[in-house]
Amino acid sequence: MALVLFNTLTGEKEQLRPVHDREVRTYHCGPTVHDFAHVGNFRSSIIYDILRRTLEYAGYHVEQVMNITDIDDKTIKRSQEEGVPLSSLTLRYENYFLADLRHLNIKVPEHLPHATHHIGGMVVIIEKLLRDGFAYKADDGIYFDITKSKGYGTLAGIKLESETQSRISNDEYDKKNVRDFALWKFWTETDGENGFDASFGRGRPGWHIECSAMAMSKLGETIDIHSGGVDLIFPHHTNEIAQSEAVTGKKFVNNWLHIEFLMVDGQKMSKSLGNFITIRNIVERGFSPIAYRYFVLGAHYRTKANFTWEALAGAQTALQRLKDHMGPEVGEEDADYRQQFLECILDDLDMPRALALAWEVAKDQNLSLATRTATLLDFDRVLGLGLKPQKIVEVPDEIKQLVAERTEARQAKNWAKSDELRDKINDLGWVVLDTESGPRISRK
Ligand SMILES: [Zn+2]
Structure with a gap:
């Protein structure tokens, strides 16, 4: 029996056909470590864990990647606000994140690559995109030209024809097209000490290129399953496809798996609504x-x-x-x-x-x-609910006696007495559970 998954790219359920026989290679967009992750983020992480466990249960070997975004606008801003180096801020929140994964019984993926450790790979990709005419240099960075990308927007169901009509000259960004996206942002004073040297100028990567570079470096040019929240379909995953396929000429991902939103009391979770909930x-x-x-x-x-x-x-x-x-x-x-x-x-x-x-x-x-x-x-x-065989415990005669009295009280429909006895049993450190096969006694 094979795993059947809904593929966002085709809009259909499809049978998984791994590129490498019985080995399944998967990538999941991980956290940006500038704050605590919220329960919506962890819904995604739990589903990613379920995917892994399902594949293992079905006999596949799994190679799983979850990236750690440890450099972007938000992380830099937060480190400056707190007056701490970027690396100590990101390490702090990464550790909280990893602890939460353990608390949720999520198996830690084989690979947890950090964006800042993969800058070299990102630079190589950007250099090739520039050479091949997929990218261009603007005043503030290197941009990907989406009109050069075949089938741009298919994943999100966006048609480029209508977009090109809305081309505007954007003074602020000096982009050819509003939807062209930054592969590299040139260093400015606000970046402080956070910058990397590259042949095309000092700066730092855009978020999208981080994932493409890390995914391909760990899993190869074509990945079996790439997952993330539905909010990442556009622009993040759309742009990952455009730049990856431009650089390799191959299909980037065979199956795209997207996890729906988690609402809180029927509303979208946000800090401004005060319904931002963490595992803590x-x-x-x-x-x-x-x-x-x-x-x-x-x-x-x-x-x-x-x-x-x-x-x-x-x-x-x-x-x-x-x-x-x-x-x-x-x-x-x-x-x-x-x-x-x-x-x-x-x-x-x-x-x-x-x-x-x-x-x-x-x-x-x-x-x-x-x-x-x-x-x-x-x-x-x-x-992964942590089910275990119950330990055999010797139930003291006193407790057995109380449980027997409670059973009698229940048979006589004397609920007040039954409740009183249950409380007494609880106070002595025991729990009685009524099952189809009679009362079961366990340690509190
Ligand atoms: Zn990503």
Whole structure:
């Protein structure tokens, strides 16, 4: 069975055909490390992790790249505001980002290239684009001439004909076309100590060229899957295609995967609306980052998701219940369920269906507890929810007695007494969960 993914470039679901047989090479646009990343960014990172885990589950070897943008307008501005060197500012936020990846149980990609370590490769690409007539020098930088690019805008569904009519002479940027984009920005005083020497003049790279250079340096000229948020389709990914294909003459990416927006209370997240939420905020409110991961899996990556604190609370409760369904012994996985699971995940990473299937397993009384536990553990290789077999613990007689009294109270529909006994059990450090097969006692 092969993985089928929706390809933004063609607008269709397509079967994955890796360039290098059983090895899949993927690139994901990573963070610009000038501040904390927000939960919307991490929705993308979680889906990228799901892609990786799905490929591994299906038997592929994966080479994953997530870049770190450690030089651009925002990073330079922030470092100047704080009066710290650019590299110490970016290292600080990179470390926060990597810690959040771990908290979310995201496997760290093989390659985390930094833009500032790949300047040489960017300069070589720009030199070739200048030589071949795809780029030109303006007063403030080197620009890519989009009229020279075959099929510019296909990914975003933009037709260039209508754009060329709107050509204007832009005094500020001295560009030939408003949509021509900067490959290199010449150094100005506001850049301070941040600049690199190049044959075409001292300066720093534009954001788009950073990704093309890092992607091709780590993965080759044609990549199997390139992903990112839908907000990157235009101009970022559109421009990555134009410059990469101009320099190699080859197709840059076979499959483009885009993750939809995360809304917060039905609105777009932004600092100005005050609804900018980070993983730290989630932890401060007493939630586990894995509850956020569970929440993300509940919506397909191609649909908008709406974050609310109530929804996160629901996810946390559901996650705990799923964990409570794990038994102490691990038996054989159920082959039928495993097959169904594979079908879900290989169908465009259908996580809502995969999660629903996990619940079906958890509740299937036709399977032994050991089989259910083994099957859920197997699913968790992809879901990444940190499911574990329950440790066997000796329940003290006192607790057993209280649980038995509570069961009696419930049978007599004496809810007040039942609640009172539950509180007493909790106070003694134990939790009782009512399952189809009777009460289950665990450590708090
Ligand atoms: Zn990028």
